[in-house]
Amino acid sequence: MADPERSTELLWGTGSRRGLSLERIVRAAIELADAEGLAAVSMRRVAERLGFTTMSLYRHVPGKSELVALMRDEVLGGPGGSGADHAGGWRAELEAWARDGLARYLRHPWLVESSEPRQVPGPNAVAGFERALAAASRAGLPPAQVVAVVTLVGGFVESAARQVVRTERTERRTGVGEEEWWGGRTSLFQHLDRYPTLSRIYREGGYDAPLDPFEFGLQRVLDGIEALIHDGTSDESRDETRCTVCGKPVAPAATGRPRDYCSRACRQRAYRMRKG
Numbered sequence: 001m002a003d004p005e006r007s008t009e010l011l012w013g014t015g016s017r018r019g020l021s022l023e024r025i026v027r028a029a030i031e032l033a034d035a036e037g038l039a040a041v042s043m044r045r046v047a048e049r050l051g052f053t054t055m056s057l058y059r060h061v062p063g064k065s066e067l068v069a070l071m072r073d074e075v076l077g078g079p080g081g082s083g084a085d086h087a088g089g090w091r092a093e094l095e096a097w098a099r100d101g102l103a104r105y106l107r108h109p110w111l112v113e114s115s116e117p118r119q120v121p122g123p124n125a126v127a128g129f130e131r132a133l134a135a136a137s138r139a140g141l142p143p144a145q146v147v148a149v150v151t152l153v154g155g156f157v158e159s160a161a162r163q164v165v166r167t168e169r170t171e172r173r174t175g176v177g178e179e180e181w182w183g184g185r186t187s188l189f190q191h192l193d194r195y196p197t198l199s200r201i202y203r204e205g206g207y208d209a210p211l212d213p214f215e216f217g218l219q220r221v222l223d224g225i226e227a228l229i230h231d232g233t234s235d236e237s238r239d240e241t242r243c244t245v246c247g248k249p250v251a252p253a254a255t256g257r258p259r260d261y262c263s264r265a266c267r268q269r270a271y272r273m274r275k276g
Contacts, residue, residue: 004120006062007069011122022060024050026070030108033071038110041068068114073122075108091222093135094149097128098157098218105161109169112162139229149225156221160214 010022028049033041043064047054061067088096105111121129132150141149171177193199201207243250243262250259261267 003062003066004118007066007120010061010066010070011073011120022070025057025060026067026074029067030071030075033110034108038068038113041071041110043067069120069122072111072114073124075104075111076122076128077124090135090137090139091226093138094132094153094225095218095222097132097135098153101128101154101157102161102164102214105158105165109165112158112165115158139225141229145228152225153218153221156217160217163213 025046029041029046032045032049041064043057043061044054046067047057050057061070129150132154133146136146136149139146139149167178174181192202243260243266248262250262252259261270
């Protein structure tokens with residue numbers, strides 16, 4: 001795992017980066033990862049690509065973890081919309097941000113392997129986040145929901161990218177496309193007639209013209225955000241002095257979070273409604 005303090009120095013330029021040398025190292029590492037995958041990137045391989053000794057790289061980058069952090073931020077600053085045109089509103093802006101994100105993953109498939117739970121963001125990563133926050137803010141949502149919306153859309157894009165990258169890698173490795181592979185599973189299909197819903201959907205053409213998973217999913221995610229905006233009944237906007245089930249006044253809690261229900265009966269009713 002990368003040293004977060006050292007990563008911050010390298011990403012944000014608070015330490016000595018020695019000009020072009022670090023840029024050449026990062027660029028060479030990106031080219032290697034694009035061609036052979038992230039596993040192929042090592043300090044030795046990058047040094048060989050540049051025509052230097054491995055030890056010479058360590059004067060600029062402490063190790064592979066920090067190098068990958070630099071690679072990641074470099075490509076996050078690549079081609080993509082600026083988000084400056086607000087004519088289409090928040091939805092068009094978030095949609096453009098999501099499409100730019102998917103395109104970036106497809107240009108650099110190793111990106112799906114480079115993320116970590118605790119990762120110091122660089123200036124390009126923060127700029128992309130800022131762009132999405134600005135777009136979501138124009139929807140008029142409360143601050144916490146703005147962050148949640150950006151996290152939701154970003155998570156969807158990363159998940160969709162993982163699926164696409166995995167499929168493309170499998171096709172390249174085997175030389176067999178998805179449609180061809182599934183078309184050869186006759187022995188499997190002979191067992192599926194015992195599943196009535198699956199069989200009916202198949203007979204009715206559900207698999208004849210599959211919808212694009214990214215396009216379909218992105219629109220449904222944005223539809224959900226739009227419904228939240230129009231509904232206006234978020235947790236942050238509700239009256240916390242009244243029961244969420246019957247509307248009667250709720251006694252304030254002595255400690256902890258506000259109470260949602262005026263009685264145990266309303267709590268049980270809410271539980272049944274959720275289960276239903």
